[in-house]
Amino acid sequence: MNFRCRRVFLSIIIFLITSLVVGTVAFSSEPENKNHSENPAEKKAFNAGEFMFDHIKDAYEWHILSWKGHHVSIPLPVIVYSKTSGLNIFISSKFHHGHESYKSFKIEKEGKYKGKVVEEMEGGAVVRPFDISITKNITSLFIGVAIMLWLFLGIAKTYRKNPNKAPKGVQAFLEPLILFVRDDIAKPAIGEDKYEKYLPYLLTVFFFIWINNMLGLIPIFPGGANLTGNIAITLVLALLTFIITTVSGTKDYWVHIINMPGVPLLLKFPIPLLPFIEIMGVFLKPFVLMIRLFANITAGHLIILGFISLIFIFGNMSPIGGYGISILSIGFSIFMMFIELLVAFIQAYVFTLLSAMYFGMALEKAHH
Amino acid sequence: MLTLSIILQAVANAAIAKTGAGIGAGLAAIGAGIGIGRIGGSSVEAIARQPEAINDIRSNMILTASLVEGAAFFAMIICLLILFI
Numbered sequence: 001m002n003f004r005c006r007r008v009f010l011s012i013i014i015f016l017i018t019s020l021v022v023g024t025v026a027f028s029s030e031p032e033n034k035n036h037s038e039n040p041a042e043k044k045a046f047n048a049g050e051f052m053f054d055h056i057k058d059a060y061e062w063h064i065l066s067w068k069g070h071h072v073s074i075p076l077p078v079i080v081y082s083k084t085s086g087l088n089i090f091i092s093s094k095f096h097h098g099h100e101s102y103k104s105f106k107i108e109k110e111g112k113y114k115g116k117v118v119e120e121m122e123g124g125a126v127v128r129p130f131d132i133s134i135t136k137n138i139t140s141l142f143i144g145v146a147i148m149l150w151l152f153l154g155i156a157k158t159y160r161k162n163p164n165k166a167p168k169g170v171q172a173f174l175e176p177l178i179l180f181v182r183d184d185i186a187k188p189a190i191g192e193d194k195y196e197k198y199l200p201y202l203l204t205v206f207f208f209i210w211i212n213n214m215l216g217l218i219p220i221f222p223g224g225a226n227l228t229g230n231i232a233i234t235l236v237l238a239l240l241t242f243i244i245t246t247v248s249g250t251k252d253y254w255v256h257i258i259n260m261p262g263v264p265l266l267l268k269f270p271i272p273l274l275p276f277i278e279i280m281g282v283f284l285k286p287f288v289l290m291i292r293l294f295a296n297i298t299a300g301h302l303i304i305l306g307f308i309s310l311i312f313i314f315g316n317m318s319p320i321g322g323y324g325i326s327i328l329s330i331g332f333s334i335f336m337m338f339i340e341l342l343v344a345f346i347q348a349y350v351f352t353l354l355s356a357m358y359f360g361m362a363l364e365k366a367h368h
Numbered sequence: 369m370l371t372l373s374i375i376l377q378a379v380a381n382a383a384i385a386k387t388g389a390g391i392g393a394g395l396a397a398i399g400a401g402i403g404i405g406r407i408g409g410s411s412v413e414a415i416a417r418q419p420e421a422i423n424d425i426r427s428n429m430i431l432t433a434s435l436v437e438g439a440a441f442f443a444m445i446i447c448l449l450i451l452f453i
Binding site for chain 2: 049053184288291292294295296298299346347349350353
């Protein structure tokens with residue numbers, strides 16, 4: 001799309017985000033002590049573990065900041081399907097930050113379903129309804145997808161209209177990265193003649209993981225949701241790699257797993273030791289992909305949150321201690337942020353490279 | 369010996385579990401440190417032997433380091449699960 005068209009598109013996106021923030025923030029900030037039983041003058045002690053895990057986990061509202069007891073957050077839609085009352089769609093501000101219940105739903109405070117919407121049935125039992133709410137992570141997913149669509153649909157149109165023009169602007173930024181994925185990841189791992197079919201998936205996964213990692217590092221809206229540190233997201237990515245590997249496996253690939261040639265018969269019959277290990281490997285490789293991405297991103301966020309919590313822990317003991325430790329904490333946090341920027345790229349690269357290598361191994365012809 | 373085992377049974381399980389988780393996370397860090405240290409050492413040596421291959425060596429080093437770190441993170445996640453779930 002040409003420059004003016006892209007400027008209009010970008011200004012529409014910025015307008016939508018701003019209006020979303022302003023419109024819902026204006027109606028969602030309220031005094032903390034409206035429905036609470038706690039004394040408004042009493043300050044809750046700083047719980048570092050709770051602080052750190054609240055910033056890692058998903059939520060039904062996007063919390064922006066808290067000022068002197070006022071919570072400023074963007075409420076998000078809750079979409080639940082309960083067996084008794086059918087489909088319920090409502091905005092999560094009805095929960096008033098988790099302190100009230102709406103119809104028969106409430107946000108559970110303790111126990112197995114802590115932080116999630118549960119339904120109170122007759123007789124006091126709590127069950128978890130079928131929950132497809134647009135939570136903070138899902139909203140961040142949509143934002144990441146919007147960024148990707150904006151970037152790539154734009155340059156695709158430029159490539160189509162003027163295929164031989166020298167690149168400029170966004171195209172000049174993205175072209176080396178796309179060529180990097182093609183020439184350094186796809187071609188060496190899959191092979192010169194077969195890589196083209198897998199390149200769209202590899203490019204999508206690479207930029208999806210990188211952009212969402214980077215969004216997770218930005219501390220304020222529209223960034224700051226720990227999307228790639230959510231094991232469900234990485235599970236789906238690893239599952240896609242697993243499905244593509246399995247579907248594109250040639251006969252040689254399966255023969256090598258079940259009945260590896262060149263191996264003594266005693267390892268395959270009567271107890272199929274080697275086939276068992278190989279089949280475990282088929283499932284273990286995508287599983288490790290999932291765990292690696294999840295653990296790297298979550299650990300990075302936890303470390304930075306830990307350093308920030310140190311300031312509050314020391315600050316509760318003495319104000320001078322808080323100021324003193326904050327110099328050290330901020331220094332370490334900046335250092336960790338640099339490492340996290342590198343980790344964002346490296347994890348995307350490693351996920352894509354390993355997926356490409358698994359595709360290459362599945363497509364390998366027998367070489368004996 | 370008998371009294372030790374009785375005392376061990378009487379001590380609250382949660383405390384020993386948390387100790388175990390702490391030790392496990394420390395061991396995971398040691399494992400990652402040793403592994404990545406060896407990778408770094410061999411790659412720097414390889415660069416010294418053949419400086420023109422520095423780009424290939426650097427990308428291989430980063431790739432292998434992230435794989436080794438994956439294993440260490442797996443242990444770390446188990447320890448986190450013990451501590452907080």
